[in-house]
Amino acid sequence: MHQSLYAVTVLALCVVLCIVFVKYWVAKDSDVHRLPGPSPSIASWLWGHELLVFQHAAAQMHSIWARSFGGMYKSRARYSIRTFQIIATDHAAVHHIFANSDLYVKSAVFRPLIMNILGKGLVWAEGEDWHQQRKILSPAFSPESVKEMIPTIYECAERLERNLSNLILDSASKDGQTLKIEHYLSACTLEVIGMVGLSHSFSAQSTEPNPDSDAAQIHASWEDLIDMGLRPLAFLAPLIVRAIPALAWAPLPLPHSQGAVKRIVDRIGQKIIDRERGELKDKYANQEETAPTSGSRDIISLLLHAKQPGNDAHGALTDTQILDNVFSLAGHETTTTTLTFTLWELARQPAIQDRLRAEVLSHGRNLSYDNIQKLKFLDATVKEGLRLHPASGQTERVPLQDDLIPLSTPVDGIGATLRIKKGQLIHIPFLSLNTSPHAWGPNASVFDPGRWLEESDPASRPHGWSGLLSFLDGPRNCIGWRLAVLEMKIILATLIRSIVFLDTGVVVEEKISPGLQAIVGGKGRALPLLLKAV
Numbered sequence: 230m231h232q233s234l235y236a237v238t239v240l241a242l243c244v245v246l247c248i249v250f251v252k253y254w255v256a257k258d259s260d261v262h263r264l265p266g267p268s269p270s271i272a273s274w275l276w277g278h279e280l281l282v283f284q285h286a287a288a289q290m291h292s293i294w295a296r297s298f299g300g301m302y303k304s305r306a307r308y309s310i311r312t313f314q315i316i317a318t319d320h321a322a323v324h325h326i327f328a329n330s331d332l333y334v335k336s337a338v339f340r341p342l343i344m345n346i347l348g349k350g351l352v353w354a355e356g357e358d359w360h361q362q363r364k365i366l367s368p369a370f371s372p373e374s375v376k377e378m379i380p381t382i383y384e385c386a387e388r389l390e391r392n393l394s395n396l397i398l399d400s401a402s403k404d405g406q407t408l409k410i411e412h413y414l415s416a417c418t419l420e421v422i423g424m425v426g427l428s429h430s431f432s433a434q435s436t437e438p439n440p441d442s443d444a445a446q447i448h449a450s451w452e453d454l455i456d457m458g459l460r461p462l463a464f465l466a467p468l469i470v471r472a473i474p475a476l477a478w479a480p481l482p483l484p485h486s487q488g489a490v491k492r493i494v495d496r497i498g499q500k501i502i503d504r505e506r507g508e509l510k511d512k513y514a515n516q517e518e519t520a521p522t523s524g525s526r527d528i529i530s531l532l533l534h535a536k537q538p539g540n541d542a543h544g545a546l547t548d549t550q551i552l553d554n555v556f557s558l559a560g561h562e563t564t565t566t567t568l569t570f571t572l573w574e575l576a577r578q579p580a581i582q583d584r585l586r587a588e589v590l591s592h593g594r595n596l597s598y599d600n601i602q603k604l605k606f607l608d609a610t611v612k613e614g615l616r617l618h619p620a621s622g623q624t625e626r627v628p629l630q631d632d633l634i635p636l637s638t639p640v641d642g643i644g645a646t647l648r649i650k651k652g653q654l655i656h657i658p659f660l661s662l663n664t665s666p667h668a669w670g671p672n673a674s675v676f677d678p679g680r681w682l683e684e685s686d687p688a689s690r691p692h693g694w695s696g697l698l699s700f701l702d703g704p705r706n707c708i709g710w711r712l713a714v715l716e717m718k719i720i721l722a723t724l725i726r727s728i729v730f731l732d733t734g735v736v737v738e739e740k741i742s743p744g745l746q747a748i749v750g751g752k753g754r755a756l757p758l759l760l761k762a763v
């Protein structure tokens with residue numbers, strides 16, 4: 230009896246010593262355990278604090294916790310009761326992470342999601358693979374290339390204006406026409422990207438919709454994907470994929486619906502590649518072309534040109550990589566989301582909408598590129614939409630080596646440098662950074678384009694385009710940002726000159742699925758606005 234009691238005591242002591250040793254060993258070269266953070270008592274033993282984050286509006290919990298614990302804090306991650314993740318909203322830290330993009334890569338949970346939706350293109354690639362792809366794709370998004378896209382963007386924006394105006398005229402009610410606006414915006418941005426990126430019309434803006442068309446299938450599968458991402462399964466999926474990575478490929482409902490959009494675009498992409506390749510082959514055979522000329526800078530031309538024999542200026546992408554980058558152009562969904570939220574904000578604030586319309590109309594109906602650049606309130610409105618509703622609301626990074634992260638605000642007991650270990654999960658909620666009262670003042674969460682016209686202290690703002698993280702920052706910033714900003718300006722200016730947007734009073738929730746979404750009645754793409762002719 231005594232002997233077994235002795236054995237149990239020794240065993241218990243060994244276990245305690247092991248735990249103490251492991252804790253010491255883990256904490257030895259890392260400050261993560263010293264970071265403040267939300268109480269373990271509100272964390273689920275299995276899901277950590279992440280279930281709370283999932284159940285609330287996008288980044289809501291992160292913003293609340295950042296106010297209590299500062300710009301760098303820890304929270305318990307799901308998957309393991311012992312894993313902490315760092316939530317980074319400290320400007321110096323976030324800048325450091327994004328500036329060192331070869332050291333900080335996307336996490337093992339994030340990458341299968343990207344792979345399923347977009348394939349192994351630029352968004353997914355890391356290291357040398359990423360450098361090569363980015364170099365080949367960059368000319369397609371240079372200022373000169375984007376300027377060449379302007380006539381196409383106008384054409385699509387004006388078609389949208391016409392289609393919406395006709396629907397208002399056809400309305401049985403003299404009060405105007407209520408429409409789920411995102412559907413129409415998405416058709417317009419899909420058509421823009423098809424034309425400028427692939428020299429291909431999806432006929433997305435046709436007034437006689439065909440449910441079998443490519444555009445209708447892309448829209449339907451995207452809606453499916455958004456709805457799937459709102460279900461509890463979406464919260465469980467990363468856990469399952471982390472435990473069994475092969476399941477990212479399995480024909481399960483979530484990976485399957487993530488892959489649906491990609492499968493459609495692959496099919497269309499292959500047709501376009503075959504067509505372009507045939508044309509390019511003839512040109513090379515006749516020695517007509519040695520480099521993509523102005524006007525043929527669309528993404529497909531650039532990718533195929535890099536693949537021609539004898540062209541080793543950039544190296545070449547495989548056919549699969551070319552297909553995967555076709556859908557990296559899915560930037561149309563991000564642009565749609567930000568435009569939807571911006572129109573909703575304008576609908577809720579008629580005085581701001583009137584001011585924007587007055588500015589646009591002061592330039593007549595000639596919205597040339599130079600005129601668009603002169604519209605300061607339009608510029609402010611687009612920036613404010615991007616600030617409050619960044620279409621990609623968050624990202625994650627993992628360091629490949631131990632590192633020292635500089636902090637703009639020292640943390641008690643740690644100081645101004647945070648030591649982290651290789652493999653540490655870091656979550657970066659753009660939405661919290663873009664709406665931090667510290668950077669944007671006490672009315673940080675209010676839609677107020679006027680703030681962009683006032684003198685400000687840029688030092689208090691994060692890094693990134695215009696002090697926003699909406700397009701990320703550093704070498705891996707959004708390659709399509711110039712196109713996105715110009716497209717949003719042209720579409721907004723074109724619509725606002727002839728249509729009045731009114732709020733219908735519905736409750737709109739902001740959720741991440743897979744990017745930021747306006748959710749109405751539990752569904753994505755369902756935000757109604759009342760439209761009237763000016």
Ligand code: HEM
Binds near residue numbers: 621
């Ligand atoms: C309002 C519109 C847009 C927003 C808010 C936006 C935002 C972003 C963000 C935040 C990232 C970084 C994602 C991460 O690393 O976690 C990104 C990357 C990227 N975006 Fe956009 N985007 C927009 C429009 C576009 C457009 C129009 C295109 C192309 C036509 C595009 C193509 C890409 C690509 C290819 C990347 C990967 C860049 C790299 O890793 O090197 N985006 N975007």
